[in-house]
Amino acid sequence: MKRQILFVDDDSNLLQGLRRMLRPMRTQWEMAFANSGQEALEMLSRSRFDVIVSDVRMPLMDGVELLTHIQKHYPHMVRILLSGQTSSEKIFDAVGPAHQYLAKPCDAETLKATIERACALGDLLSDDNLKQVVSRVNTMPSCPSLYLQLRDELAQEDASIEAVSHIISRDVGMTAKILKLVNSAFFGLPRHISNPGEAVLYLGLETVKTLVLGVQIFQQLENSACQKFSCDTLLTHSLLVAEYAKKLCQLATGDTRMQEDSFTAGFLHDVGILILATQIPELYQQILSYGETHLGSSFVEAERDILKATHAEIGAYLLGLWGLRNSIVEAVAYHHNPSRNIGQTLCPLVFVHIANVFADEVHNGYPVEGSHSQLDAGYLGRLGLADSVPIWREQLTCVSPVTANPLEAE
Numbered sequence: 001m002k003r004q005i006l007f008v009d010d011d012s013n014l015l016q017g018l019r020r021m022l023r024p025m026r027t028q029w030e031m032a033f034a035n036s037g038q039e040a041l042e043m044l045s046r047s048r049f050d051v052i053v054s055d056v057r058m059p060l061m062d063g064v065e066l067l068t069h070i071q072k073h074y075p076h077m078v079r080i081l082l083s084g085q086t087s088s089e090k091i092f093d094a095v096g097p098a099h100q101y102l103a104k105p106c107d108a109e110t111l112k113a114t115i116e117r118a119c120a121l122g123d124l125l126s127d128d129n130l131k132q133v134v135s136r137v138n139t140m141p142s143c144p145s146l147y148l149q150l151r152d153e154l155a156q157e158d159a160s161i162e163a164v165s166h167i168i169s170r171d172v173g174m175t176a177k178i179l180k181l182v183n184s185a186f187f188g189l190p191r192h193i194s195n196p197g198e199a200v201l202y203l204g205l206e207t208v209k210t211l212v213l214g215v216q217i218f219q220q221l222e223n224s225a226c227q228k229f230s231c232d233t234l235l236t237h238s239l240l241v242a243e244y245a246k247k248l249c250q251l252a253t254g255d256t257r258m259q260e261d262s263f264t265a266g267f268l269h270d271v272g273i274l275i276l277a278t279q280i281p282e283l284y285q286q287i288l289s290y291g292e293t294h295l296g297s298s299f300v301e302a303e304r305d306i307l308k309a310t311h312a313e314i315g316a317y318l319l320g321l322w323g324l325r326n327s328i329v330e331a332v333a334y335h336h337n338p339s340r341n342i343g344q345t346l347c348p349l350v351f352v353h354i355a356n357v358f359a360d361e362v363h364n365g366y367p368v369e370g371s372h373s374q375l376d377a378g379y380l381g382r383l384g385l386a387d388s389v390p391i392w393r394e395q396l397t398c399v400s401p402v403t404a405n406p407l408e409a410e
């Protein structure tokens, strides 16, 4: 099925250029071009689109206003902003409504790759209602104690960048959001950053202060309607998986970038649970209670039965929409069933999958995620790791748990 893409720019020459540049994509994409926000809205009222790519600066209705409207009325769509010279005020406005930002002029390959990747994400999550739930998420809620610590630190005259990055890197929601921001074209970064501490250093204290205290990019988690959900438990598990994933990667390869990505993917692997518990808490509660009436069924089976998708795919869909690196999105998407991934080489997915099982063994099951996860023996065998896993288990889990409680860790 062809994907429907809508491009919006008030500069007719630029639209003509896009039309020419993207002509080879006609077999895969149905493309429409609008000269203004108003024209785009008229087109949207007549036809369905999957992706919108809009300029920021346009008269009457600018790109940020347009995407804000689309976020509300067409939440299934992927929203991409193309920005030229933009004031920092506009950047901060766009933090919410845009899934991704690209810098103008944007070459054909980057634009194609970004749109194709966004379209491919749709295959990960086929249910339109779930897509809408995820697509509406502007920011992931943060653990209340860490959120208050961060606000207190930033409000101080002598706020320390080390303390700020330490707090942000211990919270799943803040980590995901800061990585989305720092890797957007607005900040013109020459390479991808997947370490939240580095992201804070790059943005600088003043920008982080504006983003947190002014624009309020982070949100404190209100009491979840799901009583069984505990933010502290999720963070403890996430940090343990992150640390195990990094150590496993260190044991298997000297690739330091893969080690860093394994840590971040491990930390974010259950971000989908945060989405379930905060966006659709009633369903999450049902999933947790499923085992009472379906004895022996796992948490993931309950999710498949009730949602037709799992927290893994839901989390990966969000991180993909936010433009995080593919290897991280893949690791999150398939951490419970890595065989579903096409690649059969060492990558963060391998280590996050094993780390998640080891962490469950150490913590005797993970209450937020239900029963024990299982190792995918066939997948590990195909990678030649069958003999290594028991040795790694011995090396990692026989030492005392890495961090008992991230909220107390220094």
Ligand SMILES: [Fe+2]
Residues within 6 Å of the ligand: 269, 270, 311, 312, 335, 336, 369
């Ligand atoms: Fe999981």
Ligand SMILES: [Fe+2]
Residues within 6 Å of the ligand: 237, 241, 269, 270, 356, 366, 369
């Ligand atoms: Fe997990």
